[in-house]
Amino acid sequence: MPRKKNAPGKPKRRAPERLRRGQTKPKVCVICTQHDGKVDYKDLSLLRRFMSDRAKIRGARVTGNCPQCQRKVAMAIKSAREMALLPYLGK
Numbered sequence: 277m278p279r280k281k282n283a284p285g286k287p288k289r290r291a292p293e294r295l296r297r298g299q300t301k302p303k304v305c306v307i308c309t310q311h312d313g314k315v316d317y318k319d320l321s322l323l324r325r326f327m328s329d330r331a332k333i334r335g336a337r338v339t340g341n342c343p344q345c346q347r348k349v350a351m352a353i354k355s356a357r358e359m360a361l362l363p364y365l366g367k
């Protein structure tokens with residue numbers, strides 16, 4: 277029996293057109309959209325969002341930050357570490 281393409285009555289579950297194969301949701305920069313491009317080294321709850329659970333700084337590819345904000349975030353995290361607000365190493 278030959279295989280039928282698109283047998284009727286069985287809708288295929290597919291990702292929406294713009295999200296197919298290797299494509300992901302477009303990321304938005306949280307700093308630009310919600311914090312006016314400003315990063316404070318004392319804002320620990322914000323900074324922790326850009327760190328892994330081992331206290332490493334997450335890359336811009338992961339966080340979706342724009343390059344300018346990624347630099348600010350990295351500097352802020354390093355400042356916070358120096359002030360002992362954030363750990364150098366986790367776990």
Ligand SMILES: [Zn+2]
Pocket residue numbers: 305306307308309313341342343344345346
């Ligand atoms: Zn940004």
